[in-house]
Amino acid sequence: MAGIQARIESALERTLPGSDIVPARLHAAMRYAVLGAGKRVRPLLVYAAGEVPLAERTEEALTRLDNLACAVECIHAYSLVHDDLPCMDDDVLRRGKPSVHVEYGEAIALLVGDSLQSIAFQSLADDRSTLDANTRMAMVRILAMAAGSRGMAGGQAIDLASVGEKLSLPELEFMHIHKTGALIRACVTMGARTSGGLLESELACLDNYAHCIGLAFQVVDDVLDAESTTATLGKTVGKDADDNKPTYVNIMGLSRAKAFADELRAQAHQNIARFGKRARRLEELADFIVLRKF
Amino acid sequence: MAGIQARIESALERTLPGSDIVPARLHAAMRYAVLGAGKRVRPLLVYAAGEVPLAERTEEALTRLDNLACAVECIHAYSLVHDDLPCMDDDVLRRGKPSVHVEYGEAIALLVGDSLQSIAFQSLADDRSTLDANTRMAMVRILAMAAGSRGMAGGQAIDLASVGEKLSLPELEFMHIHKTGALIRACVTMGARTSGGLLESELACLDNYAHCIGLAFQVVDDVLDAESTTATLGKTVGKDADDNKPTYVNIMGLSRAKAFADELRAQAHQNIARFGKRARRLEELADFIVLRKF
Numbered sequence: 001m002a003g004i005q006a007r008i009e010s011a012l013e014r015t016l017p018g019s020d021i022v023p024a025r026l027h028a029a030m031r032y033a034v035l036g037a038g039k040r041v042r043p044l045l046v047y048a049a050g051e052v053p054l055a056e057r058t059e060e061a062l063t064r065l066d067n068l069a070c071a072v073e074c075i076h077a078y079s080l081v082h083d084d085l086p087c088m089d090d091d092v093l094r095r096g097k098p099s100v101h102v103e104y105g106e107a108i109a110l111l112v113g114d115s116l117q118s119i120a121f122q123s124l125a126d127d128r129s130t131l132d133a134n135t136r137m138a139m140v141r142i143l144a145m146a147a148g149s150r151g152m153a154g155g156q157a158i159d160l161a162s163v164g165e166k167l168s169l170p171e172l173e174f175m176h177i178h179k180t181g182a183l184i185r186a187c188v189t190m191g192a193r194t195s196g197g198l199l200e201s202e203l204a205c206l207d208n209y210a211h212c213i214g215l216a217f218q219v220v221d222d223v224l225d226a227e228s229t230t231a232t233l234g235k236t237v238g239k240d241a242d243d244n245k246p247t248y249v250n251i252m253g254l255s256r257a258k259a260f261a262d263e264l265r266a267q268a269h270q271n272i273a274r275f276g277k278r279a280r281r282l283e284e285l286a287d288f289i290v291l292r293k294f
Numbered sequence: 295m296a297g298i299q300a301r302i303e304s305a306l307e308r309t310l311p312g313s314d315i316v317p318a319r320l321h322a323a324m325r326y327a328v329l330g331a332g333k334r335v336r337p338l339l340v341y342a343a344g345e346v347p348l349a350e351r352t353e354e355a356l357t358r359l360d361n362l363a364c365a366v367e368c369i370h371a372y373s374l375v376h377d378d379l380p381c382m383d384d385d386v387l388r389r390g391k392p393s394v395h396v397e398y399g400e401a402i403a404l405l406v407g408d409s410l411q412s413i414a415f416q417s418l419a420d421d422r423s424t425l426d427a428n429t430r431m432a433m434v435r436i437l438a439m440a441a442g443s444r445g446m447a448g449g450q451a452i453d454l455a456s457v458g459e460k461l462s463l464p465e466l467e468f469m470h471i472h473k474t475g476a477l478i479r480a481c482v483t484m485g486a487r488t489s490g491g492l493l494e495s496e497l498a499c500l501d502n503y504a505h506c507i508g509l510a511f512q513v514v515d516d517v518l519d520a521e522s523t524t525a526t527l528g529k530t531v532g533k534d535a536d537d538n539k540p541t542y543v544n545i546m547g548l549s550r551a552k553a554f555a556d557e558l559r560a561q562a563h564q565n566i567a568r569f570g571k572r573a574r575r576l577e578e579l580a581d582f583i584v585l586r587k588f
Contacts, residue, residue, distance in 0.1 A: 017443060026443050026451040082408060085381075087400035106381035107454050110404070111447050114376060114411065118442030121415045125435035133427035140434055141419035148412030149311060149320050153405050157320040160401050 008043045011066045029104040034077045037095035043069035048281035049191030071120040078116035096234035146186035155179025167246040181214035209271040216264035222247040265290040302337045305360040323398040328371045331389035337363035342575035343485030365414040372410035390528035440480035449473025461540040475508035503565040510558035516541040559584040
């Protein structure tokens with residue numbers, strides 16, 4: 001995984017304008033928001049899903065995935081910057097550093113998020129990729145749907161509306177399917193569709209896998225939020241509970257939430273079993289998402 | 295123009311999710327931000343530039359332009375919603391109504407802008423268009439560049455940094471070339487490139503035209519801001535001067551600013567003279583931009 005993470009870092013480094021380019025402060029803040037930290041789970045999923053249709057992992061195949069990986073990470077980073085703003089979750093710590101608005105001010109943080117979203121689509125449109133235009137156009141559609149009001153941003157709106165509400169488990173799941181799940185599913189779908197080799201039934205299995213790990217990701221987040229320290233997590237712990245937000249831990253209790261995460265991991269594995277060795281990295285990522293300590 | 299404006303309204307109406315779709319409040323706020331108001335200058339430019347390569351305006355040609363027109367208007371509307379936020383220009387009135395954050399709260403306004411940007415790219419990726427994938431991909435690239443940190447959002451950052459500064463005329467122009475000019479140029483380029491018929495030299499003339507009217511748009515905005523009432527303009531007048539922002543009026547004086555707008559209009563006309571009748575609507579738009587009273 002470390003090799004791919006280094007590859008992602010260098011692709012992001014190339015994609016973001018240098019901090020010497022006008023407006024320099026905005027570009028510096030964009031780089032601050034994106035580079036040098038983050039687990040890169042979403043780009044890792046793009047590469048891992050991109051391997052499933054392939055007999056072997058070639059440099060050419062990886063190059064086809066670079067721009068997709070950059071695009072999903074820029075969308076994710078933009079969402080973190082905007083979510084941390086005072087009018088949203090008002091969080092001062094992110095990825096172990098002061099949030100962008102704490103470091104650069106709210107107005108720049110707003111523009112950082114806006115610009116990162118633009119650069120995500122620019123990255124998909126970029127010529128360096130060897131993907132044909134029809135496939136890249138499909139990627140634009142998938143990413144825009146996943147990011148927008150019927151995906152991630154919509155999930156954030158549902159989240160806002162849930163503060164102080166007592167949600168049922170299906171309602172909580174509905175929120176997370178949008179807020180975190182939509183982008184994670186997009187990562188797997190985009191990666192898997194870079195090569196034309198998979199059947200629709202195989203793509204459906206990958207989508208089920210993505211659904212399971214997307215949900216598991218959030219369950220584990222809630223568990224870590226209840227069990228960890230701010231120093232380990234690099235973001236403020238206990239914040240959702242303090243903000244009176246529903247979490248898996250306060251709806252299910254800690255031990256049932258942990259068991260649920262394990263069950264989702266097992267389901268994720270089941271859904272990719274048919275791919276054998278070609279899904280090894282997807283397996284590893286499911287394990288990483290559930291077993292991580294930060 | 296009224297016919298095309300009605301066409302734009304109906305295309306936007308189709309593109310935006312209904313306010314009965316979850317999350318309903320976010321979708322209602324998106325519709326509030328976009329529908330029923332606005333001069334639609336940017337989509338009008340898309341259609342007008344789209345006519346230049348054509349012998350006649352057919353329904354098929356107009357259909358090819360609908361998604362582009364929606365996309366640029368969604369980007370423009372998103373920028374207005376974010377610019378009005380308290381951390382930016384803090385403006386409570388827009389298009390004659392309370393700003394989105396006044397009506398729906400800051401968090402929803404943030405998400406409205408974010409979602410409108412996503413929907414702009416989704417609109418370009420949409421299948422209904424008869425444009426081939428390579429051309430649509432070029433449109434994604436042009437729009438993403440124009441909207442992002444080296445275009446519109448970058449111009450906003452330069453604007454923020456200029457508050458309380460004494461800018462020279464070239465510095466003020468540099469800001470507006472990004473903040474307003476980039477998107478206006480993108481509208482003309484996108485429209486003109488929907489048909490393959492123009493020479494590079496002809497596209498360059500259209501780009502010069504767009505540069506002139508983009509700048510004229512801002513000069514006239516500053517003049518109106520100095521001369522009009524809030525009721526006529528539908529947004530708070532005198533706000534830039536109160537906020538200690540540089541404007542063409544406070545750098546050049548009112549009468550020189552008006553003369554400059556006229557000069558830009560003449561230059562715009564010159565740049566499209568070679569197209570004869572096919573540029574009639576672009577001519578009308580240059581006149582509209584400079585002679586408008588709101």
